[in-house]
Amino acid sequence: MKPLLPLGDTRRIRVACLIAVGLVASSALAIARDEGDDADLLKEARSHFEPLPKDMATPEFPVSPERVQLGRKLFFDPRISSDGAVSCSRCHLPALNATDALPKSLGVHDQSLPRNAPTVLNAGLAFKQHWDGRFANVEEQAKRSLLGPGFGNPDYATAMARIKAIPGYAPLFLAAFPGEANPISEDNWAKAIGAYERTLIAPSRFDDYLRGKPDALSPAERDGLRTFLDTGCVDCHKGPGLGGLSFRKFGLISDYWKATGSQNIDKGRFDVTNDPADLYKFKVPGLRNVAMTPPYFHDGAVRTLPSAVRIMAQVQLNAELSDSEVKSLVTFLGSLTGTIPESFERAPVLPAGGFTPDPSAPPSSRK
Numbered sequence: 001m002k003p004l005l006p007l008g009d010t011r012r013i014r015v016a017c018l019i020a021v022g023l024v025a026s027s028a029l030a031i032a033r034d035e036g037d038d039a040d041l042l043k044e045a046r047s048h049f050e051p052l053p054k055d056m057a058t059p060e061f062p063v064s065p066e067r068v069q070l071g072r073k074l075f076f077d078p079r080i081s082s083d084g085a086v087s088c089s090r091c092h093l094p095a096l097n098a099t100d101a102l103p104k105s106l107g108v109h110d111q112s113l114p115r116n117a118p119t120v121l122n123a124g125l126a127f128k129q130h131w132d133g134r135f136a137n138v139e140e141q142a143k144r145s146l147l148g149p150g151f152g153n154p155d156y157a158t159a160m161a162r163i164k165a166i167p168g169y170a171p172l173f174l175a176a177f178p179g180e181a182n183p184i185s186e187d188n189w190a191k192a193i194g195a196y197e198r199t200l201i202a203p204s205r206f207d208d209y210l211r212g213k214p215d216a217l218s219p220a221e222r223d224g225l226r227t228f229l230d231t232g233c234v235d236c237h238k239g240p241g242l243g244g245l246s247f248r249k250f251g252l253i254s255d256y257w258k259a260t261g262s263q264n265i266d267k268g269r270f271d272v273t274n275d276p277a278d279l280y281k282f283k284v285p286g287l288r289n290v291a292m293t294p295p296y297f298h299d300g301a302v303r304t305l306p307s308a309v310r311i312m313a314q315v316q317l318n319a320e321l322s323d324s325e326v327k328s329l330v331t332f333l334g335s336l337t338g339t340i341p342e343s344f345e346r347a348p349v350l351p352a353g354g355f356t357p358d359p360s361a362p363p364s365s366r367k
């Protein structure tokens with residue numbers, strides 16, 4: 001058989017082979033290194049974050065189907081408010097990822113509330129409720145919503161009378177709280193709405209990632225996750241909700257209002273405790289669905305996510321991010337946008353009954 005190459009070429013072949021082997025080896029190494037990076041990133045991510053649970057029930061606050069079904073109806077019912085126009089869903093709209101997209105929400109008779117409405121999706125994960133953590137859990141939050149500028153009821157009895165005026169609710173309360181002599185109560189309203197909220201989990205591709213599927217995030221999202229870890233965002237935004245586990249001062253490096261342009265200076269947790277150590281401390285918000293819930297911060301002072309991210313780095317970490325770092329972080333945060341549960345996306349049909357005007361409301365407020 002004719003040799004494929006003249007003898008004089010052997011040296012060249014050997015060199016070519018060596019180069020080829022070298023190339024294969026080095027590209028294999030490159031692949032191994034990338035996979036190693038991905039494995040390290042996943043491992044590190046798992047040490048800070050967790051996938052969302054199936055629901056947020058606890059032994060004290062179970063999510064029985066009857067409670068959830070009742071709570072879902074109550075959540076969407078405006079007839080329990082003093083002007084008949086405000087339900088939980090007025091400020092936590094399904095179409096806006098359970099926010100109202102306003103800097104500050106509007107309650108009965110369009111009164112402005114002092115802070116921005118956070119999403120209720122995954123909210124049951126947080127260690128406290130509200131920006132200043134004044135409520136222990138979603139149940140206490142739901143109960144207190146009945147009073148104040150949101151629903152505008154003067155007291156719980158008035159609110160309960162509104163529910164009792166809608167006959168279709170009595171059997172639903174009975175089914176949700178069997179054996180109770182007086183099931184329509186503010187505590188059961190709170191437990192039913194709380195049970196519903198504890199089912200409002202919105203899982204995203206990030207959960208698949210944490211469960212061991214590196215490809216669930218795009219390479220750009222994984223780069224953003226690396227930036228999130230390396231920049232120090234994770235010091236505060238961790239756990240299954242990427243936040244919601246602690247109070248931290250907003251403006252560790254410099255006054256937050258200089259960066260956000262906030263009109264009123266909110267003292268945060270200090271309002272609850274009166275302890276100077278709590279001045280300007282806020283609950284670290286969870287970052288799940290954050291790309292879908294502008295405007296940002298407790299007063300909705302910042303309109304876009306890139307600005308919010310840049311401000312965070314400045315006032316919490318003393319870091320001036322480059323445009324590409326901001327973009328990378330925002331890309332990662334986009335992977336936290338979850339699927340809205342069907343029981344939230346669609347509003348329920350409510351029991352029939354007209355709104356009962358509040359006889360004690362001053363005529364001027366009965367617009």
Ligand code: HEC
Pocket residue numbers: 075086087088089090091092105106107108113114115116117118119120123126128129130131132138141142145146149150151193
């Ligand atoms: C008028 C608008 C409005 C209505 C009505 C309303 N909310 Fe809210 N909600 C807000 C605002 C604003 C906040 C933030 C308040 C704060 O932190 O000071 C909030 C906070 C919350 C939180 C805490 C979330 C967190 O991350 O801390 C939950 C949970 C919640 N609302 C559920 C409900 C439920 C349940 C109802 C009905 C019973 C309801 N809301 C009615 C505007 C509203």
Ligand code: HEC
Pocket residue numbers: 231232233234235236237247248249250252282283284285287290293295296297298299308309312313316317329
């Ligand atoms: C030292 C703790 C801490 C660090 C570090 C930190 N944050 Fe925050 N983050 C907070 C607190 C507290 C708030 C709530 C501020 C407020 O509105 O009162 C917040 C709010 C946010 C918000 C607004 C959320 C919303 O719903 O309005 C975003 C977005 C955010 N952080 C992203 C980041 C990113 C990205 C990093 C890293 C560059 C970061 N944070 C670093 C504590 C921290």
